[in-house]
Amino acid sequence: MIYTPTFSIKELPEDYVTRKFYSLGHNPTYHKNNGSYNCGCPICHEGKSWGKKSRCWWLPEQNLIYCFNCGRGYTPYNWIKEAGNLTYQDIKKEVLGGEYNIVNLDKEDDELIDEELIEDVFGVPYDSVNLLEFLDGSSDSVINKAVKYLKERGLDSAVNRPDKIYLSHKDYTHRDRIIFPFFDFIGRIPFYQSRAFGGTDNEVMEQVRYLSKVGAEKSVFNLDKVSGDIDDIYVFEGPIDACFMKNGVAVAGVSVGDKQDLTDLQRSQLAAFTLTHRIVWVLDSQILDKTSEEKTHKLLAQGECVFIWPKEIGEKYKDFNEWAKGEGLNEIPVDIVKTNVKCGLADSMK
Ligand SMILES: [Zn+2]
Secondary structure (H helix, E strand, O other), X not given: OOOOOOOEOOOOOHHHHXXXXXXXXXXXXXXXXXXXXXXXXXXXXXXXXXXOOOOEEEEHHXXXXXXXXXXXXXXXXXXXXXXXXXXXXXXXXHHHHOOOOOOOEOOOOOOOOOHHHHHHHHOOOOOOEEHHHHOOOXXXXXXXXXXXXXXXXXXXXXXOOOXXXXXXXXXXXXXXXXXXXXXXXXXXXXXXXXXXXXXXXXXXXXXXXXXXXXXXXXXXXXXHHOOOOOOEEEEEOOHHHHXXXXXXXXOOOOOOOOHHHOOHHXXXXXXXXXXXXXXXXXXXXXXXXXXXXXXXXXXXHOOOEEEOOOHHHHXXXXXXXXXXXXXXXXXXXXXXXXXXXXXXXXXXOO
16 A cells, blocks of 8 residues: 655644654653643743743643743644744655654644633643742732732641642733642642732722632542542642641532532542542531531531541631641641541531
C-alpha cells in the first residue's frame, strides 16, 4: 500500500509538537499526572522571572499552548511559527520530513484561543495568578492585600493548604477575590470558591463572603492532598478549616446534617475512599454553635462519624482556623481529633 504523508496545521502530530516544545522552550518538564508539559516561554521570556519560572504550557489533549505570562493561547502551529521564527513552508517541510500520519486540512489558522477555552482547560479564570508565589511581596497592591489576608489567617504555612491559591483581576464575577481551587485526584479544578477580602470598592460584592464557580457542580476540596498514611478523611464544611488538618477535605457550604446535601459528584468522590478510609465529619464547635450541634445529632443518627469538640477546646475556639491560630499551630494534630470521634447513634452525645 502506498502511503502519502499529508500536512494539517490544525492537528500537527503530537510528538512533533512535543519535540519542538523541548527544543524551543526553556527548561521543559513533563507532568505525568495530567499529561501536560511546561517550559519557560521563548516568546515573552517571562520578564524578570526568566529562568526561574516556567509559565508556558503545552496541553496535548486540548491542542493548546498557553503562556500565563504573556496571557496568550496558541495553537501548536502558531506557537511553533512564532517561537521558532518559522514559516508555513518550514513547518510543513519538517512535519512531512518525519514519519507522521496526519489528516489533510491544508489551511492556515492564525486564530488565538479564546479566554473561555483557557478557563475550561485550567479550571480557574484565565488571568489568574498564584498568590503563593508572591508571599515576599509584589508591585500589585491588590495581590499584596490578598497575601496579607492569607498570612493573617495562617494560610501561607497551613499544613494542608492547596499548592495554589489564585487571584484574578479580570473575571467578571470573581475578580479581586481570593480563589480557592478544588483540585481533584489528578490535579484538575472542576470547581472553585472565591472569597471577599476587601480587594474591591464594590460594597455589594464584598458583602458576599463566598461565591461559587458559575455553572459548575460542587466537588470535594483538597482531594489531591489525601494520603493513605492516615486512615481517616476529615470532611470540613469550609476549605479554610480543612487546610489545618492532614487529610482534611471540604464540601463547601452545604447545610450539612444530611448526606443528601452533597452533590452527585461529591458523593462519588467520597465513595472512592470508603474502602480505604473512615470518613469523619468535622463541624464547628458544638459548644459554641447551636446549628453545629443539631447537625451533629443528625449525622450520628444516620450512622456517620463526627468529631466531637472536647469541652476545653470547644469552649474557646469556634473552628479549626481559630484553634490553630489561637495555639500558634500550622496543624491540628490528627491524634487529638481521632480520639474524639463518635460514630452512629449508640455513640450519640449525651
Ligand atoms: Zn510568554
